[in-house]
Amino acid sequence: MPPKSQIPIEFEDLLNRAGKRVLAGTASACGALADPRRRFVALRGMVDKAKAERLRGTLEREMSAVLSDLNQPIPPESIWEMERNYDDWLPKSVRCRTAYLENRRGAAWRRAKELGLVDLLSSQSMIAFGEAVLGRKLDRKGGQQVLRYGHGDYSGPHTDHTPEIKRAAKGYLDFHLSLVGPGVAHQYLVYAKSGHFTEMAPVAESGCLTLYRLPFWHYTTPLQAKPKQEQKAARWVLLGTFLYAD
Numbered sequence: 001m002p003p004k005s006q007i008p009i010e011f012e013d014l015l016n017r018a019g020k021r022v023l024a025g026t027a028s029a030c031g032a033l034a035d036p037r038r039r040f041v042a043l044r045g046m047v048d049k050a051k052a053e054r055l056r057g058t059l060e061r062e063m064s065a066v067l068s069d070l071n072q073p074i075p076p077e078s079i080w081e082m083e084r085n086y087d088d089w090l091p092k093s094v095r096c097r098t099a100y101l102e103n104r105r106g107a108a109w110r111r112a113k114e115l116g117l118v119d120l121l122s123s124q125s126m127i128a129f130g131e132a133v134l135g136r137k138l139d140r141k142g143g144q145q146v147l148r149y150g151h152g153d154y155s156g157p158h159t160d161h162t163p164e165i166k167r168a169a170k171g172y173l174d175f176h177l178s179l180v181g182p183g184v185a186h187q188y189l190v191y192a193k194s195g196h197f198t199e200m201a202p203v204a205e206s207g208c209l210t211l212y213r214l215p216f217w218h219y220t221t222p223l224q225a226k227p228k229q230e231q232k233a234a235r236w237v238l239l240g241t242f243l244y245a246d
């Protein structure tokens with residue numbers, strides 16, 4: 001096991017000066033998602049590059065083996081059982097590797113806990129950072145997930161709306177930290193504004209922080225590797241999900 005210091009257990013310890021200004025409430029990103037017209041924000045240049053790279057190396061080494069395939073292809077019935085011309089219907093399709101850090105008896109949770117990942121993604125400063133950008137208080141008890149997009153991995157259009165979970169039905173916050181290794185050419189988040197998929201943000205940048213005021217329509221384009229780098233190209237996402245405080 002690597003020394004624990006490789007994964008800071010406080011999110012703040014990953015931040016550089018620009019990132020810490022968000023925690024201090026003095027950065028322009030503060031309140032960015034308080035605007036009801038804004039659903040998504042990507043923040044660059046806030047995470048220490050060397051720490052991001054060490055964290056990515058630790059994930060690759062320590063977490064790869066405990067991830068599972070998430071593979072939901074487009075159902076063939078979506079074409080062959082259509083009865084009316086152009087009456088398209090597309091459920092969520094996705095392909096990547098992931099671990100939902102929910103089941104405390106599972107190997108992924110145990111490994112993530114040993115490494116400090118669970119603590120990092122539920123740390124006081126991670127919540128405070130989310131609150132600063134969102135402009136409102138969050139429930140301290142969040143959910144955590146780890147994803148790894150390899151070459152060609154993507155997620156199709158979806159909303160992340162959960163109307164059956166009462167407290168999340170009116171919205172919640174997803175907070176992603178991207179960690180990107182060598183060999184990745186690009187990956188984008190495309191999202192809808194005013195009913196059209198007009199918005200697009202690059203996400204294949206190590207240390208990029210993306211915050212989503214869900215639900216809204218979005219998709220992640222297939223990760224593209226640089227030539228001959230398909231095997232090793234990967235983007236890791238550390239994800240915290242937070243309900244709004246009452």
Ligand SMILES: [Fe+2]
Nearest residue numbers: 158159160218
């Ligand atoms: Fe999503």
